[in-house]
Amino acid sequence: MAVLPCGVHSANYSQDKAFIRTPVQWVCFIAFLLIVFAGPFFFPSRMLGIIIITGITIIAVVGLQITVGLTGQINLGQSAFMGMGAFTTATLAANFNLPFWLSIPAGGIGGALLGAIFGIPALRVKGFYLALTSLAAQILFPLLITRMPSKWFGGPNGLGLAPAKIGGFTLQSDQSLYYLIMGVTVIMLFFAFNLTRSRVGRALMAVRDNDIVAEIMGVNLFTYKTLAFAIGSLYAGIAGGLWAYYLRYVMAEQFNLWSSVWYLGMIIVGGVGSILGAILGTVFLRALQELITIAGPWFGQVFPQAGGEALWYSGMNIVLGGVIILFLIFEPKGLAHRWNVLKHSFRIWPYPYL
Amino acid sequence: MKKEIQTANSSLAVDKVSLSFGKILVINNVSFQVYEGEILSIIGPNGAGKTSLLNCLSGFYQPDSGRITYKGQEITKIPIHRRASLGIGRTFQGLQLFPGMTVINNIMSGRHILMKTNFLQAFLHWPWVHREEIAHREVVEEIIDFLEMEAIRHELVGNLGYGLRKRVDLARALALEPKILIMDEPMAGMNMEEKEDMARFIIDIEEFKSIPIILVEHDMEVVMDISNRIMVLDWGNVIAEGKPEEIRTNPAVIKAYLGDADEEVNHY
Numbered sequence: 001m002a003v004l005p006c007g008v009h010s011a012n013y014s015q016d017k018a019f020i021r022t023p024v025q026w027v028c029f030i031a032f033l034l035i036v037f038a039g040p041f042f043f044p045s046r047m048l049g050i051i052i053i054t055g056i057t058i059i060a061v062v063g064l065q066i067t068v069g070l071t072g073q074i075n076l077g078q079s080a081f082m083g084m085g086a087f088t089t090a091t092l093a094a095n096f097n098l099p100f101w102l103s104i105p106a107g108g109i110g111g112a113l114l115g116a117i118f119g120i121p122a123l124r125v126k127g128f129y130l131a132l133t134s135l136a137a138q139i140l141f142p143l144l145i146t147r148m149p150s151k152w153f154g155g156p157n158g159l160g161l162a163p164a165k166i167g168g169f170t171l172q173s174d175q176s177l178y179y180l181i182m183g184v185t186v187i188m189l190f191f192a193f194n195l196t197r198s199r200v201g202r203a204l205m206a207v208r209d210n211d212i213v214a215e216i217m218g219v220n221l222f223t224y225k226t227l228a229f230a231i232g233s234l235y236a237g238i239a240g241g242l243w244a245y246y247l248r249y250v251m252a253e254q255f256n257l258w259s260s261v262w263y264l265g266m267i268i269v270g271g272v273g274s275i276l277g278a279i280l281g282t283v284f285l286r287a288l289q290e291l292i293t294i295a296g297p298w299f300g301q302v303f304p305q306a307g308g309e310a311l312w313y314s315g316m317n318i319v320l321g322g323v324i325i326l327f328l329i330f331e332p333k334g335l336a337h338r339w340n341v342l343k344h345s346f347r348i349w350p351y352p353y354l
Numbered sequence: 355m356k357k358e359i360q361t362a363n364s365s366l367a368v369d370k371v372s373l374s375f376g377k378i379l380v381i382n383n384v385s386f387q388v389y390e391g392e393i394l395s396i397i398g399p400n401g402a403g404k405t406s407l408l409n410c411l412s413g414f415y416q417p418d419s420g421r422i423t424y425k426g427q428e429i430t431k432i433p434i435h436r437r438a439s440l441g442i443g444r445t446f447q448g449l450q451l452f453p454g455m456t457v458i459n460n461i462m463s464g465r466h467i468l469m470k471t472n473f474l475q476a477f478l479h480w481p482w483v484h485r486e487e488i489a490h491r492e493v494v495e496e497i498i499d500f501l502e503m504e505a506i507r508h509e510l511v512g513n514l515g516y517g518l519r520k521r522v523d524l525a526r527a528l529a530l531e532p533k534i535l536i537m538d539e540p541m542a543g544m545n546m547e548e549k550e551d552m553a554r555f556i557i558d559i560e561e562f563k564s565i566p567i568i569l570v571e572h573d574m575e576v577v578m579d580i581s582n583r584i585m586v587l588d589w590g591n592v593i594a595e596g597k598p599e600e601i602r603t604n605p606a607v608i609k610a611y612l613g614d615a616d617e618e619v620n621h622y
């Protein structure tokens with residue numbers, strides 16, 4: 001926030017804490033919203049699908065950022081918490097006919113509860129051991145879901161659900177789901193940005209930076225560490241609920257350890273601790289993934305001797321993993337930091353040493 | 355110059371507190387009082403147990419025995435995070451800040467207990483959260499003015515020099531509007547000018563906020579200058595207590611410090 005175009009100063013504290021402060025920033029912001037809104041009119045349907053999945057992923061990754069980046073509590077189970085949300089939403093929709101505007105928030109609460117339970121050990125354990133605890137959540141999740149009575153979560157076969165309905169209108173097309181999911185994404189981002197500039201956000205960051213001192217400042221560590229997991233997995237749960245309505249079929253395998261690790265990778269690439277970073281990291285890695293997917297078949301045709309599709313997919317993981325490692329080595333502060341540096345040099349141009 | 359302290363108005367009372375780590379007795383049966391409106395300095399050689407004693411007051415260590423009473427209420431066993439709302443402010447030896455946060459946010463985090471926003475309100479932000487933020491920001495700006503930190507308010511604390519970080523530490527402690535302030539070596543590692551500034555701040559706090567201050571500090575000149583009373587710890591025992599001029603000439607104190615110097619000579 002400190003980096004602003006030359007000559008922009010705050011005349012009062014309201015301005016000082018606002019996110020959008022210059023007319024140019026307002027124009028960019030509104031233009032962005034308009035593009036998002038007009039998207040379905042000019043994006044091809046494949047592109048819409050990619051954006052929808054990216055939006056869902058952004059919600060889950062922003063939640064993970066709140067737990068890991070903002071509060072410093074490692075979490076290897078974000079995908080399981082997302083699954084918990086997806087199954088909660090699915091079962092409420094399929095078995096209880098709950099409308100989507102109730103079943104998705106309920107999915108969020110389902111995720112938050114599971115996350116909070118696995119977050120409780122954070123009061124006593126840190127780092128590696130906390131990673132193991134959340135890993136346990138990730139491993140236990142599919143066992144738990146598939147062993148439940150198949151009426152609840154569909155057992156090993158998973159659970160299908162009817163499309164979301166609002167009034168007489170069915171949200172079945174990619175276009176209509178796009179609006180639902182983008183709308184929820186924007187709202188969840190709005191919440192996350194607000195959180196970072198609030199009393200609660202500061203307490204979470206204080207816990208991350210120095211939990212003993214935070215406690216002496218009056219922060220209840222149990223409450224706030226558990227809250228960090230609860231909020232993070234609330235986001236995961238909402239993402240899961242949207243996922244359920246988008247695919248209209250949920251299975252435990254969809255929420256595996258791989259995804260959890262990818263989400264962490266997105267945070268690393270974007271910049272640990274920054275909400276903007278979570279967005280940038282998700283978009284960047286997803287775009288790269290799509291690029292490789294498109295380039296893959298072409299690559300296979302040009303070099304058939306290099307092996308089939310299977311090789312290609314393992315190759316993709318190597319490339320993406322390599323990108324994450326490169327970021328860890330060369331830009332540990334992530335894309336959000338790059339973006340700030342860029343803004344800064346733009347601001348002080350043409351005096352590079354200001 | 356220095357005012358007389360009313361010994362009838364006790365703010366904090368430590369009664370026969372002992373603390374050990376394993377077999378090592380770090381604090382041995384220590385008793386003392388802190389009176390309203392005084393600066394009480396606790397001095398002693400390295401490892402004497404000063405920080406450990408302060409940690410008992412903050413609740414970070416549990417004494418093996420003894421009682422700590424604050425404004426008539428026993429606080430020996432109450433949880434750490436509840437002591438802030440009782441008005442116990444604390445600064446730390448070395449650097450114990452939130453380095454990933456800005457100066458403003460470090461100080462604002464000191465107002466945690468005075469603010470009310472919960473996480474659901476935080477999500478929405480408007481309008482009441484916004485009003486609360488502004489109201490508390492105004493108080494924090496007064497502290498920033500007082501400690502002369504206007505130029506650095508938006509800096510990340512991790513990027514500041516040592517002297518300024520110690521100032522942020524003090525600002526954060528003041529932000530919770532303490533009724534007693536505990537300071538652990540606020541001047542260690544500072545240059546002359548920074549020390550003078552810090553000494554001035556401490557005197558001003560005591561004078562304008564009229565709260566008692568417990569000061570642990572190695573710089574004897576400063577300690578002699580600004581304290582109303584001094585207590586000397588050595589190997590966990592209180593070996594002397596009194597006015598600065600009494601402490602300066604106390605044979606036991608001189609011996610403890612010279613003994614320490616001897617050891618240092620032997621070390622090197």
Ligand SMILES: Nc1ncnc2c1ncn2[C@@H]1O[C@H](COP(=O)(O)OP(=O)(O)OP(=O)(O)O)[C@@H](O)[C@H]1O
Pocket residue numbers: 375380398399400401402403404405406407447
């Ligand atoms: N958590 C702990 N576990 C074990 N021993 C400890 C612990 N904390 C302090 N000690 C020991 O207690 C003794 C007193 O330490 P303390 O930090 O209180 O001294 P101090 O008077 O503050 O010294 P200094 O002037 O160097 O800050 C030391 O011998 C130290 O090693």
Ligand SMILES: [Mg+2]
Pocket residue numbers: 404405406447538
């Ligand atoms: Mg000490």
